[in-house]
Amino acid sequence: MNFVEELTWRGMIHDIMPGTEELMEKEMISAYVGIDPTADSLHIGHLVGVMMLKHLQLSGHRPLALVGGATGMIGDPSGKSAERNLLDEETLRHNQNALKAQLAKFLDFESEIPNKAEIVNNYDWMSNFSFLDFIRDIGKHITVNYMMSKESVKKRIGADSKTGMSFTEFSYQLVQGYDFLHLYNEKNCKVQMGGADQWGNITTGTELIRRKVQGEAFAITCPLITKADGGKFGKTESGNIWLDPERTTPYAFYQFWLNVSDEDAKKYIKIFTLLSKDEIDNIIAEHFKEPGFRLLQKKLAEEITVMVHSRDEYEMAVKASKILFGKATSDELSKLNEATFLAVFDGVPVFEVNKSEVEAGIHIMELLADKTTIFPSKGELKRTIKGNGLSINKEKFTDENGIVDSKYIINKKYILAQKGKKNYFLITLV
RNA sequence: GGGAAGGUACCGAAGCGGUCAAACGGGGCAGACUGUAAAUCUGUUGGCUCAGCCUUCGUAGGUUCGAAUCCUGCCCUUCCCA
Numbered sequence: 130m131n132f133v134e135e136l137t138w139r140g141m142i143h144d145i146m147p148g149t150e151e152l153m154e155k156e157m158i159s160a161y162v163g164i165d166p167t168a169d170s171l172h173i174g175h176l177v178g179v180m181m182l183k184h185l186q187l188s189g190h191r192p193l194a195l196v197g198g199a200t201g202m203i204g205d206p207s208g209k210s211a212e213r214n215l216l217d218e219e220t221l222r223h224n225q226n227a228l229k230a231q232l233a234k235f236l237d238f239e240s241e242i243p244n245k246a247e248i249v250n251n252y253d254w255m256s257n258f259s260f261l262d263f264i265r266d267i268g269k270h271i272t273v274n275y276m277m278s279k280e281s282v283k284k285r286i287g288a289d290s291k292t293g294m295s296f297t298e299f300s301y302q303l304v305q306g307y308d309f310l311h312l313y314n315e316k317n318c319k320v321q322m323g324g325a326d327q328w329g330n331i332t333t334g335t336e337l338i339r340r341k342v343q344g345e346a347f348a349i350t351c352p353l354i355t356k357a358d359g360g361k362f363g364k365t366e367s368g369n370i371w372l373d374p375e376r377t378t379p380y381a382f383y384q385f386w387l388n389v390s391d392e393d394a395k396k397y398i399k400i401f402t403l404l405s406k407d408e409i410d411n412i413i414a415e416h417f418k419e420p421g422f423r424l425l426q427k428k429l430a431e432e433i434t435v436m437v438h439s440r441d442e443y444e445m446a447v448k449a450s451k452i453l454f455g456k457a458t459s460d461e462l463s464k465l466n467e468a469t470f471l472a473v474f475d476g477v478p479v480f481e482v483n484k485s486e487v488e489a490g491i492h493i494m495e496l497l498a499d500k501t502t503i504f505p506s507k508g509e510l511k512r513t514i515k516g517n518g519l520s521i522n523k524e525k526f527t528d529e530n531g532i533v534d535s536k537y538i539i540n541k542k543y544i545l546a547q548k549g550k551k552n553y554f555l556i557t558l559v
Numbered sequence: 560g561g562g563a564a565g566g567u568a569c570c571g572a573a574g575c576g577g578u579c580a581a582a583c584g585g586g587g588c589a590g591a592c593u594g595u596a597a598a599u600c601u602g603u604u605g606g607c608u609c610a611g612c613c614u615u616c617g618u619a620g621g622u623u624c625g626a627a628u629c630c631u632g633c634c635c636u637u638c639c640c641a
Contacts, residue, residue: 390596421594454595509588512603518589549589 132188138406139399141351143325149347160185160320161193166201169227170373177351181322183235191244194232196225198252200304231372251308267307270340279329302333309334313346320347356393372437378476379438383446386430394425402432449473459522463539477553484558490534503546503554520547
């Protein structure tokens with residue numbers, strides 16, 4: 130199965146330029162995906178592009194990851210309704226280094242193979258490119274009419290646009306187009322890949338290559354990842370799902386995939402795992418025999434968590450999930466040794482309270498809404514208790530005038546508070 | 560520079576002198592059901608020393624027994640004309 134066939138059955142191709150597949154059959158090619166270094170970690174929204182590169186390398190071609198140091202300073206107008214904030218160079222450099230380290234988990238940058246992956250940074254060739262040279266050598270080849278016809282531009286200068294569009298953002302597609310030209314010349318890179326929203330920017334690049342050096346370049350875009358319920362992929366109430374364990378704990382990461390709907394899981398498992406078509410068909414068939422078991426989500430979460438973090442982190446996340454969502458009782462909780470206990474609750478907000486105050490017996494209101502900020506007000510705590518939504522150490526706490534004392538202490542120094550089903554808080558006694 | 564409209568709780572949006580801690584919708588949170596899902600149903604959604612009190616309707620003053628509601632200044636937003 131070649132690269133294009135592989136991506137096709139996985140549902141990862143939205144649009145492809147005629148001739149791309151033929152070219153890739155004929156020779157080993159280089160292709161690139163651009164990544165904006167707006168933060169010092171990738172999030173799962175970047176994962177599709179990264180997976181495209183992964184498949185590219187697996188099929189014997191050469192992946193290039195372009196870190197957009199220069200373009201990141203401008204901001205891509207595609208899909209944006211307002212002008213972007215600009216990043217300074219120091220932040221960019223820091224972000225770039227962090228991204229490089231994360232990409233190394235997916236792509237082989239080290240081995241002495243002909244299709245070894247490479248990271249390039251457009252800041253390196255853009256920063257010394259003078260404005261005058263740029264508009265003379267590059268701008269000359271593309272008409273404003275052509276640039277204006279792009280959807281991303283039309284949207285911003287149309288009558289219904291409120292904020293308008295700066296010249297800086299307007300130039301974005303030309304700068305990105307130049308990246309492609311540069312890589313075409315320097316790295317013999319003939320294909321650019323990206324999300325469906327990048328089609329306009331990518332074609333500016335192929336157009337530029339055609340006009341400037343009479344070369345032929347190609348494009349592949351993947352569909353934007355959606356959710357069946359219309360929500361935004363990769364976002365939860367608490368924000369983005371990051372690959373960096375400091376930003377999103379492996380447990381939260383695992384939980385994200387585990388909570389995906391059936392419809393979405395069917396799509397995602399093809400895109401985000403390397404499981405073969407047969408394996409996936411099997412899993413889907415098994416899943417729908419007993420959907421409540423959620424085999425599909427479990428497999429999806431396992432594959433991605435292991436790939437992004439590690440087998441160990443994955444196993445810890447499963448263990449934590451069993452305790453947090455299973456029928457664990459306060460009895461079982463207290464049986465956990467301290468190391469396991471802490472590992473399970475890694476990432477759960479922790480509050481410190483004076484030990485002697487609890488041993489003497491403390492009013493529930495004072496403990497949860499005064500000594501700690503688990504509840505922002507006593508009124509809210511009261512409501513939660515009335516609604517049967519508060520548990521201490523996995524057991525319902527229903528008395529709004531209750532007292533918490535030494536018999537609630539686990540492992541000599543912990544109390545586990547739970548708001549609803551999913552929100553845990555750890556109180557450490559000091 | 561001229562003219563018009565408007566700023567209400569997380570968001571949208573009613574209220575236009577007392578019965579307003581403020582309708583309604585969305586969102587959030589919690590409960591039931593369930594598959595840690597979706598859909599649905601229920602409760603809740605300013606704070607407190609909680610049948611009462613305190614702080615909130617852009618902001619600062621004023622009128623009034625009483626103001627989100629009336630008046631004045633200021634700030635901000637949007638639209639139309641130049």
